[in-house]
Amino acid sequence: MIMGTVLFNATPVAGANRVWTRRFAGRPRGFRPSGSGHDMKLLEICDLQIGFRRDGAPPVPVVDGVSLTLEPGETLGLVGESGCGKSLTALAIARLLPSPPAQVLGGDIRLEGRSVLQMSGAELRRVRGRVVSYVFQEAGASLNPVMRVGAQLRECLRLHRPEAATDAEVLRLLRLVGIPAPETRARSYPHELSGGMQQRVMIALAIAPRPKLLVADEPTTALDVTIQAQIIELLRDLRRELGMSILLITHNLGLVGDLADRVAVMYAGQIVEAAPARELLKHPVHPYTRALLNSVPALGVRQERLPAIPGTVPPPGAWPGGCRFHPRCPRRQADCEATPPGLTELPGGRRARCLYAREILEEKAR
Numbered sequence: 100m101i102m103g104t105v106l107f108n109a110t111p112v113a114g115a116n117r118v119w120t121r122r123f124a125g126r127p128r129g130f131r132p133s134g135s136g137h138d139m140k141l142l143e144i145c146d147l148q149i150g151f152r153r154d155g156a157p158p159v160p161v162v163d164g165v166s167l168t169l170e171p172g173e174t175l176g177l178v179g180e181s182g183c184g185k186s187l188t189a190l191a192i193a194r195l196l197p198s199p200p201a202q203v204l205g206g207d208i209r210l211e212g213r214s215v216l217q218m219s220g221a222e223l224r225r226v227r228g229r230v231v232s233y234v235f236q237e238a239g240a241s242l243n244p245v246m247r248v249g250a251q252l253r254e255c256l257r258l259h260r261p262e263a264a265t266d267a268e269v270l271r272l273l274r275l276v277g278i279p280a281p282e283t284r285a286r287s288y289p290h291e292l293s294g295g296m297q298q299r300v301m302i303a304l305a306i307a308p309r310p311k312l313l314v315a316d317e318p319t320t321a322l323d324v325t326i327q328a329q330i331i332e333l334l335r336d337l338r339r340e341l342g343m344s345i346l347l348i349t350h351n352l353g354l355v356g357d358l359a360d361r362v363a364v365m366y367a368g369q370i371v372e373a374a375p376a377r378e379l380l381k382h383p384v385h386p387y388t389r390a391l392l393n394s395v396p397a398l399g400v401r402q403e404r405l406p407a408i409p410g411t412v413p414p415p416g417a418w419p420g421g422c423r424f425h426p427r428c429p430r431r432q433a434d435c436e437a438t439p440p441g442l443t444e445l446p447g448g449r450r451a452r453c454l455y456a457r458e459i460l461e462e463k464a465r
């Protein structure tokens with residue numbers, strides 16, 4: 100089965116509506132729906148809570164109060180080490196969480212002003228592909244190994260844009276994602292293509308339905324550095340050409356600078372810093388963002404060993420009290436172990452979840 104079929108016709112998450120109605124029928128904290136006019140956001144995630152539920156035990160939170168917005172045409176980078184909750188947040192947008200065990204426990208997700216959690220199966224099928232579409236890390240594993248590339252694209256078009264399910268459109272899409280000799284490549288099987296070419300095919304499948312939002316979840320992680328840069332460049336070109344929004348998810352803060360307008364950093368299920376990309380990369384406020392940035396290799400600079408962040412991301416169910424980053428934080432103070440920091444609003448549209456956010460920002464201004 101091809102990726103398009105898997106993703107865009109996946110069974111709606113069992114029980115999501117039920118949970119919504121039973122526990123969260125009221126407005127989530129701080130929720131302000133977008134208007135129906137020109138100010139409408141493409142995506143609004145508000146106070147999203149996701150948990151894992153097993154054997155009737157109380158759910159273990161894995162995503163804890165995440166709020167994000169995305170304007171039409173905007174690119175948001177969602178960054179953090181592996182295990183922070185980035186992919187689960189992204190999958191929840193089209194109600195594609197692995198359920199069971201994952202379940203939306205609270206909050207809301209709106210696409211073009213409509214709550215995804217309250218959509219009918221028919222509405223969800225329309226939204227998957229046409230409004231939001233996904234590219235994942237392992238293109239090789241996601242493509243159908245026994246179906247030629249062109250046939251997979253045609254099948255995807257037949258599902259989402261039947262009027263465009265033609266050879267000409269298949270070749271146009273392959274050309275658009277930079278595949279040389281598309282007539283020949285359309286007849287190839289995935290294993291006959293390189294990793295970079297397979298990822299280009301995955302991107303062609305994802306953009307074939309003309310989505311308004313492309314979620315690219317670690318789209319370059321399996322590729323070597325040169326091909327990574329080419330794929331990011333391709334995404335930038337496609338965004339310009341197609342006017343779509345992109346949610347770029349990566350553990351590598353170094354990748355987002357070329358593409359993202361804004362960046363949100365996640366740690367242990369929470370957003371810990373959010374800011375315009377340029378500001379965040381130039382002057383990170385949160386000690387975690389700083390540590391992530393320090394572990395990005397500088398271009399053209401030979402570094403034998405990159406400073407790794409000491410320790411590991413605590414798994415769900417083992418988040419420490421106080422600030423969740425405190426066991427790894429080089430700046431921690433006595434109160435960090437006891438007081439959980441909220442997201443402090445800072446000048447310039449920035450937010451940071453650190454008890455010392457204002458101090459750090461002022462230090463930089465000096």
Ligand SMILES: Nc1ncnc2c1ncn2[C@@H]1O[C@H](COP(=O)(O)OP(=O)(O)O)[C@@H](O)[C@H]1O
Pocket residue numbers: 151161179180181182183184185186187188197200414415
């Ligand atoms: N299907 C699953 N079953 C059990 N645990 C999961 C599953 N998917 C994710 N997790 C756990 O939830 C946490 C967040 O996962 P994920 O959103 O994939 O993180 P990220 O994308 O930031 O690496 C991780 O600790 C991960 O191990």
Ligand code: SF4
Pocket residue numbers: 385386387422423424425426428429430431432435440452453454455
């Ligand atoms: S609150 Fe304390 S431990 Fe947490 S990031 Fe800020 S300084 Fe570090």
Ligand SMILES: [Mg+2]
Pocket residue numbers: 182185186187316317
């Ligand atoms: Mg992930």
